[in-house]
Amino acid sequence: MVILNLDDTTIKNLSANELAVLRFIYDNILEVPDMSIHELAQRISYSTSTIIRFCKKLGFSGFSEFKYALRSEIQKTSLPEEFSRNILNSKIITDSLYTDIEATSHLLSEDLLNATFQYLNSDTPIYLWSPGGLTSVLIDYLEMLLFASGRQNVYKILTTKTANHIVRSLSQDSILFIISATGSYAPTIKLAKLANMNQVPVISITPYTNNTIAGLSTVSFRFFANQRENNGAEYTSRLPIFYTIYMIMKNYLKMKELRGSQ
Template sequence: MGVVLKINEIKDQLTNSEQKIANCILDNSHKVYNMSIHELADWCSTSSSSIVRFCRKMGFDGFKEFKIELAKDVADSEKSKDIVYEDVSVDDSIQAVINKISSGNIKSIENTLELLDSYEVEKAINALDKANNVYLYGIGASGLVAMDFQYKLMRINRNAFMYLDSHTQLSTSVNIQKDDVAVAISHSGKTLEVFKAIDMANMKGATTISITKYGDNPVSNVSDIKLYVGGIEQNLRVGAIASRIAQLTVVDILFVGLARKNFKVVSDYLKGTKEIVEDFKIEK
């Protein structure tokens, strides 16, 4: 995972002093990797020891290792500097809207690929494969992603349940069994209803999977398997749109990963579900 992405994803979990350092680095990333630790400390109006602690919190041994990874990030950003990741303005032309939305979605997928741990993905697929029932929890836009996942699982003859009503979601979590799997989808990881449902499923002994943004959050903290998605920081709904695209990407990965485990049987299921609706298509 890139340094800039990691800072952006956990920035709201940092202390005020750490956020000050983070903003200083993000605003001057092209200069920081050429600075000494003392120069950066002066630039950020902090101490060298605070810089070291910040680097370690980011998962690095020290400032030197941090700078090396930051330099790689800067080099990568130079390669894609013609792509604009901006929020939509009310004065934008339709072409600008097309470009910004598309670029934001592409960026969120790229960030998600950096955040996804293939080992955790494999664990999630294996858990879904062994599950007697799969219960999906999500509210709002994340609820629509959960519905999409339920539809995909249904097409390959898996017992999957998703209810848009949050009280019904909570009710299913109370009756969940140990051989079931619960999947919680919440970008922030702080949606109360989703947290309550996945926490209850966890207490009941079911295997729990979370799909949230990267970092410390209530939903991922109580989940057995943690899958992280990337997003983009925007003021309007572009960020929410991009996070939904990232969630759908993870759902697609899980679905295809699950389907490939028994591809011959799954192919027959998919063929059957496709054929049953063919007669309802309008022919010219």
């Protein structure tokens, strides 16, 4: 582990972009000393001035000096210093967590929420597609919160075959609720297409990237998170989706309380 003049104060002074630079450098520590500033800027999609600002905040005159220090630190192969490493990790973790949530929160417009409430306020049956794995935990969460806030007619679908069967025969007066952490899971895409063909409205929560499911949805919530997997076992953070569900339900309850008091 290379330390590079990092202490708590320095790290706290870094902006979210600069932290992302730092993170990239740590993830690719052996490659960076051989990169030019333009190559690095291209790889991380930040401007060269962000990189220079980052180097200056770490106490270097510019990128070249930073690279030099990096190279000599790597050669020293100094022992990991647990403490500052932990500070760095937790700071990077919480900052990127917060950045994702903040960005996700900005995508939650009043129009999206109100379009959703129109459906929630009706008696229209809501079908929740539970594809298994981590995403099913989200569906269960949504289901419980819907029931707890007094919404009836919520039906969970647990298998692909059942889902195809049900959606094929759904009337237009129903809603299909879809959550996809990747936006690219084939059975979920197929289901969204099927609903679309039958003109069944779809409410979805999908990544901010261009994805088929969002395009097929009547109401499309988006979230920010990096896609991640461990040799095929996917563990993309679901927190932004939890947060989206939480905000939908919080606003929904608020609206119900307001109506009740009118």
